Amino acid sequence: MRVERLSRDKIRFFLSLDDLMERGIEKEDMWRDIPKVHELFNDMMEQAYQELGFEIAGPVAVEVFALPAQGMVVVVTRGRTPHPSDFDELDDDDMYELEISLEESDQVVFCMNDFEDLVQAAIRLKPMLPEGSRVYAYRDRYYLVLDTDYELRTLQAAIAVLAEFGEASTTTEHILQEYGRTIWEKDAVKQITQYFAP
Incomplete structure (x- = not known):
């Protein structure tokens, strides 16, 4: 706790x-x-x-x-x-x-303090979650949103990875869409690794 x-x-x-x-x-x-x-x-x-x-x-x-x-x-x-x-x-x-x-919630939302944390999380998530993720910027932080239609074991593994780089957030995607800025509206993990992974 x-x-x-x-x-x-x-x-x-x-x-x-x-x-x-x-x-x-x-x-x-x-x-x-x-x-x-x-x-x-x-x-x-x-x-x-x-x-x-x-x-x-x-x-x-x-x-x-x-x-x-x-x-x-x-x-x-x-x-x-x-x-x-x-x-x-x-x-x-x-x-x-x-x-x-x-x-x-029927989504997993994780908040990261800086862009490098987001990149590192995406690199580790790519083998598990090649598609179905979105990224928003809101109040000087980055929010990665995953749908929960993955199988439970995959989702738990993804959450374990995300917990290393950020924290679970109660901010809803609706608030992020309304008040934040959309960075990637689909397949964010794939796109981040395509442009920023070594």
């Missing part, structure tokens, strides 16, 4: 499939009000406090993005910070209120 701060009141967790399996949680369980999901959320909040000093009390919005073959991203946004006197009226079960939304 990895956590990072996005803003003063927002953090993001990346939960791998292994993180979920260790706790006996399926993706569908994230919707359910069951003890092991509460336990996972408490562990996440403990880690956020330990690593980032991020504390929650009161309303919390939780967005869960299920990523194909790689786990999920959980974005936690803190609402109003209660006044200390509010705690007198709360018992332990009311320390925070959760509002959960779940989205599932």
Whole structure:
């Protein structure tokens, strides 16, 4: 489980499939009000406090993005910070209120900080994924988008390669098309290696 701060009141967790399996949680369980999901959320909040000093009390919005073959991203946004006197009226079960939304993507989107990372990833991906990929530039970063109609083993191998050069992103292709710049709209891996591989 990895956590990072996005803003003063927002953090993001990346939960791998292994993180979920260790706790006996399926993706569908994230919707359910069951003890092991509460336990996972408490562990996440403990880690956020330990690593980032991020504390929650009161309303919390939780967005869960299920990523194909790689786990999920959980974005936690803190609402109003209660006044200390509010705690007198709360018992332990009311320390925070959760509002959960779940989205599932049918694409794999990875973000790379620089063009060289994109080139190196493409070189390693070419034998696996010769076609069916797109690249966008958005907010000074590069986004490689793969459809998930490959067989699962191929997709998992591609994700493992991509994780070496970038990070899974919850930015949708629609946002990239609308606000980013299209660099390659088809067969990006093939084109990158054709022009930039030694």
